Amino acid sequence: xxxxxxxxxxxxxxxxxxxxxxxxxxxxxxxxxxxxxxxxxxxxxxxxxxxxxxxxxxxxxxxxxxxxxxxxxxxxxxxxxxxxxxxxxxxxxxxxxxxxxxxxxxxxxxxxxxxxxxxxxxxxxxxxxxxxxxxxxxxxxxxxxxxxxxx
Amino acid sequence: xxxxxxxxxxxxxxxxxxxxxxxxxxxxxxxxxxxxxxxxxxxxxxxxxxxxxxxxxxxxxxxxxxxxxxxxxxxxxxxxxxxxxxxxxxxxxxxxxxxxxxxxxxxxxxxxxxxxxxxxxxxxxxxxxxxxxxxxxxxxxxxxxxxxxxxxxxxxxxxxxxxxxxxxxxxxxxxxxxxxxxxxxxxxxxxxxxxxxxxxxxxxxxxxxxxxxxxxxxxxxxxxxxxxxxxxxxxxxxxxxxxxxxxxxxxxxxxxxxxxxxxxxxxxxxxxxxxxxxxxxxxxxxxxxxxxxxxxxxxxxxxxxxxxxxxxxxxxxxxxxxxxxxxxxxxxxxxxxxxxxxxxxxxxxxxxxxxxxxxxxxxxxxxxxxxxxxxxxxxxxxxxxxxxxxxxxxxxxxxxxxxxxxxxxxxxxxxxxxxxxxxxxxxxxxxxxxxxxxxxxxxxxxxxxxxxxxxxxxxxxxxxxxxxxxxxxxxxxxxxxxxxxxxxxxxxxxxxxxxxxxxxxxxxxxxxxxxxxxxxxxxxxxxxxxxxxxxxxxxxxxxxxxxxxxxxxxxxxxxxxxxxxxxxxxxxxxxxxxxxxxxxxxxxxxxxxxxxxxxxxxxxxxxxxxxxxxxxxxxxxxxxxxxxxxxxxxxxxxxxxxxxxxxxxxxxxxxxxxxxxxxxxxxxxxxxxxxxxxxxxxxxxxxxxxxxxxxxxxxxxxxxxxxxxxxxxxxxxxxxxxxxxxxxxxxxxxxxxxxxxxxxxxxxxxxxx
Numbered sequence: 001x002x003x004x005x006x007x008x009x010x011x012x013x014x015x016x017x018x019x020x021x022x023x024x025x026x027x028x029x030x031x032x033x034x035x036x037x038x039x040x041x042x043x044x045x046x047x048x049x050x051x052x053x054x055x056x057x058x059x060x061x062x063x064x065x066x067x068x069x070x071x072x073x074x075x076x077x078x079x080x081x082x083x084x085x086x087x088x089x090x091x092x093x094x095x096x097x098x099x100x101x102x103x104x105x106x107x108x109x110x111x112x113x114x115x116x117x118x119x120x121x122x123x124x125x126x127x128x129x130x131x132x133x134x135x136x137x138x139x140x141x142x143x144x145x146x147x148x149x150x151x
Numbered sequence: 152x153x154x155x156x157x158x159x160x161x162x163x164x165x166x167x168x169x170x171x172x173x174x175x176x177x178x179x180x181x182x183x184x185x186x187x188x189x190x191x192x193x194x195x196x197x198x199x200x201x202x203x204x205x206x207x208x209x210x211x212x213x214x215x216x217x218x219x220x221x222x223x224x225x226x227x228x229x230x231x232x233x234x235x236x237x238x239x240x241x242x243x244x245x246x247x248x249x250x251x252x253x254x255x256x257x258x259x260x261x262x263x264x265x266x267x268x269x270x271x272x273x274x275x276x277x278x279x280x281x282x283x284x285x286x287x288x289x290x291x292x293x294x295x296x297x298x299x300x301x302x303x304x305x306x307x308x309x310x311x312x313x314x315x316x317x318x319x320x321x322x323x324x325x326x327x328x329x330x331x332x333x334x335x336x337x338x339x340x341x342x343x344x345x346x347x348x349x350x351x352x353x354x355x356x357x358x359x360x361x362x363x364x365x366x367x368x369x370x371x372x373x374x375x376x377x378x379x380x381x382x383x384x385x386x387x388x389x390x391x392x393x394x395x396x397x398x399x400x401x402x403x404x405x406x407x408x409x410x411x412x413x414x415x416x417x418x419x420x421x422x423x424x425x426x427x428x429x430x431x432x433x434x435x436x437x438x439x440x441x442x443x444x445x446x447x448x449x450x451x452x453x454x455x456x457x458x459x460x461x462x463x464x465x466x467x468x469x470x471x472x473x474x475x476x477x478x479x480x481x482x483x484x485x486x487x488x489x490x491x492x493x494x495x496x497x498x499x500x501x502x503x504x505x506x507x508x509x510x511x512x513x514x515x516x517x518x519x520x521x522x523x524x525x526x527x528x529x530x531x532x533x534x535x536x537x538x539x540x541x542x543x544x545x546x547x548x549x550x551x552x553x554x555x556x557x558x559x560x561x562x563x564x565x566x567x568x569x570x571x572x573x574x575x576x577x578x579x580x581x582x583x584x585x586x587x588x589x590x591x592x593x594x595x596x597x598x599x600x601x602x603x604x605x606x607x608x609x610x611x612x613x614x615x616x617x618x619x620x621x622x623x624x625x626x627x628x629x630x631x632x633x634x635x636x637x638x639x640x641x642x643x644x645x646x647x648x649x650x651x652x653x654x655x656x657x658x659x660x661x662x663x664x665x666x667x668x669x670x671x672x673x674x675x676x677x678x679x680x681x682x683x684x685x686x687x688x689x690x691x692x693x694x695x696x697x698x699x700x701x702x703x704x705x706x707x708x709x710x711x712x713x714x715x716x717x718x719x720x721x722x723x724x725x726x727x728x729x730x731x732x733x734x735x736x737x738x739x740x741x742x743x744x745x746x747x748x749x750x751x752x753x754x755x756x757x758x759x760x761x762x763x764x765x766x767x768x769x770x771x772x773x774x775x776x777x778x779x780x781x782x783x784x785x786x787x788x789x790x791x792x793x794x795x796x797x798x799x800x801x802x803x804x805x806x807x808x809x810x811x812x813x814x815x816x817x818x819x820x821x822x823x824x825x826x827x828x829x830x831x832x833x834x835x836x837x838x839x840x841x842x843x844x845x846x847x848x849x850x851x852x853x854x855x856x857x858x859x860x861x862x863x864x865x866x867x868x869x870x871x872x873x874x875x876x877x878x879x880x881x882x883x884x885x886x887x888x889x890x891x892x893x894x895x896x897x898x899x900x901x902x903x904x
Contacts, residue, residue, distance in 0.1 A: 016404055016436075023435035027379070032371035033364020035556070036434070037507050038588040042840040045507055073364035080363035088362045092354045095810055096225030097361035098368060098507040098556025123849040130840065132507045132557050133225045134817025135810070136848040137855055 002066045006031070007075025013062055021065045022046045022057035025072060033073035033101050037130070044129030047102035047109075048072045054109035056128075073101040076108060084108045087146035095133035103129050107143050116147050194218050194250050200324040203286060203332050205257055206279040207236060213307060213321030215240065215247045220258035221268045222528045223251075223357070224506075224558035225814075226870045227807035228268040230356040232276050235269075235803060238348040239280030239341060241304040242320070249356050254530025254550035262529040264563045264672060265724065266770035266868025269803055273866050281338040283327070290326035291318055306347075343863075352804035357554065369526030369553045370585070372513040377581035378407060380574050381437035384426035384594055385414065387450040387833035388668050395427050399443035405436030409444070410577055412570060418633050419669050421536045423570045424594060430578065434585050450833060456667035458500070458600070458829035458836075465602035465623045465664055466496055473621050473662035474637060477648050477719045480656035485617035489608035493695055495688055497605065498895040499680035501828035502598035503591070503837070504673055505845055508556020510586040514571035516579070520547045521572050526555040528563040536565050537572040548572075559818075560672035564596050592843050593835040596671025597828055599624040603684035613696025614706060617656040620688075622647055622681065625666035636663035638677070640720040646681035646767055646875060648719050651735050653709030667833060674818060675874040678769040683896070686765035686879030690886065700883065701746050701764050708766070711736025724771055730865055731771045741775040741796040741860060742766045748858055749777035749794035759783055760791075761887025765879035770868030772799040773860075776816075776876040778852070780884040786904025788885065790820065790852040795873060797857070800864035808869045809857040815873025816855045820846040823878045825899045 002013040006029060013024060020039075025031045025048070034057055037045030041059040048057045049071040057070075076082045084107045094100045103126070110117060110125040117125065122143050131139065196216035199208025208216040217236050223229035233249050236242075252258050260271065284304055291309035292299035295316045302311050307320050343350075360366040385391060397409040407430045414425030427444055431437035486492055512525040514537075521537050530550040538545040555562055571584040586594075601624035610616040627642060628635035638661040640648075648659055673679075693703035714733040723731060742764070745751075751762065759782045766775040776795040782788050793816045802808050825844045829836045837843040882893040891903055 019433075019435050023433055026371075027433040027435070030373065031364075032367075032373070035368075035507070036370060036509070036585070038840055039438075040588075040839055040841075043507065043588075080359065080365075085362045089354075089358055092358065092806060092810070094225075094355065094358065094361040095227075095814060096223075096507065096555060096557045097355075097357070097366055098370075100361055101364045104362060126848045128847075130507065130845055130847060132505060132559075132818075132845055134814035134820075134846070134851065136817060136851050137813055137853075138810075139848065 002062050004065050004067065005069045007071060015062070017061060017063040019062050020058050021048070021060040021062060021070065024062055025057060031072050031074050035098055035101060037099065043099070044106060045099045045102040047105040047129065049105060049109060052109070052112065054106045073105060076105065082108060083146045084111065084142070087142040090145055091138045091142040093135050093138040093142050095135055099129060099131045103131065103139055107139070107146065111143070111147055117143065194252065196250065201283060201286065201328045203282045204279050206276065207283055209283060209320060209324045211321050211324050213246050213319055215242045217247055217249050218252050219249050220252040220261055222263040222552050222555055222558070224263065224528065224555035224562065226811060227355050227804060228263065230353055231804040231807060232268060232272055234348045234353050235273060235276035236280040238346055239277045240284050241306060241347065243307040244348065244353065246307060251552050254534050254552065256531060261531050262563055263558070264528055264560055266870040266872065267724070269866045270726065270771065270868060273803070277340055278335060278338060281340055282333060285333045285338055286327040286330050287320055287323045289330050290323045291316070294326065349803050350801070350805070352806040354806065366554050368508050368556045369511045369524065370508050370556065372524035372553060372583065374513060374515060374581045377513065377583050378430050378432065378578065379434045379437045380428045380430050380571070380582050380584045381434070381441040381587070382412060382426050382428045382570060382584065383441050383444050383446060384424045384590070385448055385450070386593070388419065388453045389451040391425065391449045391451065392427060393447040393449045395447065396445040397427070399445070400429055400440040403436060403440040403443060405432040406440035407431060410574060412573060418631050420631050421532060421564050421566050421569060422540070423566055423573060428574055430574070430582070437585070438587065453667045453833040456830050456833040461600065462498065462602065465600065468623045468662040468664065469496070469602050469604035469621045473623070473660040475658060476643055476661050477659040478657065479654065482617040482619050482656040482658045485608050485656050486606070489616065492606055492608045493692060494604070494606045495691060495894055497603040497680070497684040497687060499601050499683055500826070500896065501600045501668065502673055502822060502826045503595045503828050503843055504559040504561035505591065505843060506557030506559055506561055509588055509591040510567035511584065512568040512571040513581060513583040514568070514575040515581040516541060516572060516575040519543055520549065521575070522549045522551070523568055523572060524551045524553055525565070525568045526553050526562055527565055527568060528555065528558045529565060532563070533565040533568045536569045540569045541572050541576045559674040560676070561595060564671055588840070589838040592837050592839060596630065596669040598673035598676065598679065599626065599670045601680035603680060605684055605688040607688070607692055609692065609696055613698055613703070615654055615692065618652070618654050619658045620647070620650070620684065621660040621662060623662035623664050624680070625664040625670050627670050627672065629666035630669050630671065636665050637661055641722055642677040644721050644723070645677035646685065646769060647677065648721055649714060649733055649768070650685055651714065651733070651738055651768065652707040668830065668835070675769060675871040678767065678875040679822060679878060682765065682767040682875035683879050683882070686767060686876065687882050687894070690763065690883040691892065699752065701742070701751050704764060704766060705739060705742060708735050708739050708742065711739060726771055731867065733768065737773045737798050738766050738768055738775070741773045741798050744858065744860070745775040745777050745794055745796040748796060748856065751777060759888055761884045761889070763880040763883025763885070763887055765876040765883060767876040769872045769875055772797055772867040772869065772872040774872050774876050776880045778877065778880040778884045780881065780888050782885065782888045782903055784904070786902055788824070788898070788903065790881070791854070793852040793855040793877070795855065795857055795877070796860065797869070797872065798860035798862055799867045799869050799872070800862050801866045802859050802869070803866060805859055808859060811869045812857040812873040813855045816877050817846050817851045819874045819877030819881065820851050822874070823881050823896060823898055824850065825897050827897050827900060
């Protein structure tokens with residue numbers, strides 16, 4: 001039995017330890033906020049926090065998640081009003097929105113370690129997250145808003 | 152079951168209620184409701200107290216239900232179309248609830264493609280809102296005993312100023328529902344000065360759901376008792392399973408069974424490709440089981456297809472006379488006498504859509520009916536193909552449209568939905584088919600690979616005295632008819648037959664090319680390769696003539712005029728030439744404006760930097776774009792700034808429009824830098840983002856400035872038109888910066904160092 005905490009709730013999992021965390025979250029727990037985009041850690045749509053670190057859940061096995069604290073978009077803020085989420089709405093970032101959950105989780109992790117990231121630091125932290133609609137310009141602006149700056 | 156909350160709160164009513172309570176009128180783009188009780192599906196709007204048409208309902212609590220009949224894939228049409236209704240109704244946007252329509256012909260066309268949602272439904276949306284407003288005013292006037300002509304509306308209320316009457320819409324709903332629905336001629340549309348929302352815009356109705364993970368995409372559809380399926384498809388188009396061994400697959404924990412899917416008959420169209428499905432408890436188990444399948448394939452004739460050889464074939468075809476699709480004067484006579492002619496070949500490979508959400512669909516076949524939840528751009532095409540594949544009537548196919556995690560044209564083709572329906576019928580239980588990214592890349596309907604041959608002779612003033620252009624590409628009709636090899640008017644029109652230059656001698660030709668993969672619409676479609684060839688060749692000629700590219704482009708566009716398409720089959724994107732003439736003056740204007748906004752010729756150029764310009768009309772919208780690039784000694788390209796000006800006629804939602812053009816620059820960056828799908832022995836070589844890279848945050852334009860021309864012309868498209876001029880302007884900028892001409896895309900294959 002694998003024990004882990006998801007959004008503050010203790011969970012146990014008796015299935016295949018090689019199952020990626022993403023499919024456990026989505027298919028077993030029904031937490032569908034984290035998205036499937038590539039399955040190999042190349043697009044970032046599945047990004048969650050594992051012990052506070054931005055992590056690609058599609059390439060993180062349940063074995064690796066054992067004993068860890070996992071936070072998904074559903075648990076980022078109970079009212080959905082994390083500063084990054086607020087900034088995303090203020091700047092009107094999303095188009096189709098499919099990648100945005102991963103972008104938000106990545107940006108939230110960035111801002112928890114760097115209060116005022118530079119453009120270069122934003123690009124470095126966010127370059128693992130693909131947005132096919134092309135909202136990057138707004139993502140950068142929204143991160144700056146969330147960091148307390150202006151656009 | 153736990154169906155998708157935000158799709159449609161369906162209420163199953165017994166017959167007769169609709170017939171008694173609904174007031175139905177016919178406006179241009181939807182069909183009348185069926186008479187009597189034969190109503191297949193319904194919305195809250197259908198059951199609202201006041202329900203003057205299929206798009207709108209008003210309840211006594213003042214809630215306005217507006218039906219979004221077109222799909223939301225990021226263009227905000229699900230918000231912007233209802234916004235037009237709300238404006239004409241004078242409704243409070245906060246009291247509007249949007250519900251997504253099922254696939255149903257009563258809404259008219261639902262295929263959300265071709266950048267025409269606003270254009271085709273603007274009038275219908277206005278009439279829908281104006282009708283309800285008319286009835287509410289009539290109801291209020293009757294209650295107050297005053298002439299309706301003295302009443303007006305304010306935000307969600309009817310007002311009679313001299314008597315100080317003021318009543319909320321909700322309180323008038325019941326009385327209004329008893330009145331006859333006005334004729335179209337009786338409606339008085341609001342003057343522009345009274346518009347609340349149109350032209351000002353609104354953020355997405357779903358914005359909060361999008362940033363909290365609550366938005367429901369096709370990938371998120373769930374039902375009690377459903378199983379998951381992953382399908383191994385023939386690697387070569389038209390291939391078939393010879394035999395397969397599923398022993399190892401069935402050993403994977405969570406795998407239930409395997410099921411063959413029949414290959415398509417004749418042309419692929421939207422039929423499943425065939426193959427073997429693995430059915431499992433969860434998505435991952437289905438993927439794992441599928442990896443263990445052992446299948447012997449009969450690849451069929453497309454095994455002969457190799458991209459390198461095919462490119463040479465296209466090019467060779469384009470170097471010989473082809474079918475003439477437009478001719479002015481006698482270009483050959485001029486070429487024969489010209490001292491020097493300029494020639495160039497341009498090439499754009501196959502391109503994949505790679506929407507962030509791979510193809511996915513959930514189907515439940517039960518009691519002779521198929522119910523689907525799918526991220527589809529075209530729910531009525533879902534009805535058609537599912538009906539055919541599972542052998543039931545179209546009316547018995549119920550297609551719920553979820554949000555789409557990107558579409559870009561791929562999700563107009565519902566082969567993946569048909570797969571789910573076929574499997575659910577075989578299984579007798581709900582099945583969710585999930586495509587991997589590899590499936591998405593390998594089994595796409597690709598934007599056509601295209602080769603363009605360009606030739607021009609220049610006069611003493613540097614302007615072309617003769618111009619010849621030939622394109623060769625496998626056409627989209629080949630998915631419906633395997634023998635289709637020539638470009639059809641609907642795609643030749645896309646920036647090819649409508650070259651906007653004032654040329655004395657012009658010949659436009661198109662050559663044959665047989666398709667070996669499925670070809671389909673991708674954002675901007677044929678405009679991508681046509682604009683690339685024409686706008687880059689123009690830049691080449693400007694340099695040959697020693698002219699500034701901007702001045703030269705304006706010179707070629709010439710004086711303002713409407714292009715005369717006599718003798719040319721020019722569908723004009725399905726719009727009338729009267730309402731949407733091809734006006735070169737508008738192209739000229741956006742070009743002049745972008746020059747000014749970008750500081751063309753005025754900004755300092757540092758080492759390795761360059762500016763490129765291009766102008767193009769597509770989907771009835773005029774766009775000009777200036778791209779600034781920096782190329783370092785290693786051939787690495789940065790894009791510090793893009794300026795783009797668009798004239799799309801009336802723009803209902805400027806904020807969403809700016810977002811579309813910002814995104815178009817990114818989409819164009821992916822095409823130009825790395826976009827390439829190839830095949831070896833008929834099978835696609837690429838598989839995921841490592842070998843089909845799309846642009847990331849550090850590779851895209853740092854700043855894209857979008858300027859919208861203020862126009863009262865009828866609305867045109869905004870989702871697609873930003874892409875074609877960007878790609879050409881980007882490549883022209885690279886030439887300006889490096890002296891290297893990009894004629895074959897993608898740039899990554901050519902290199903700039």
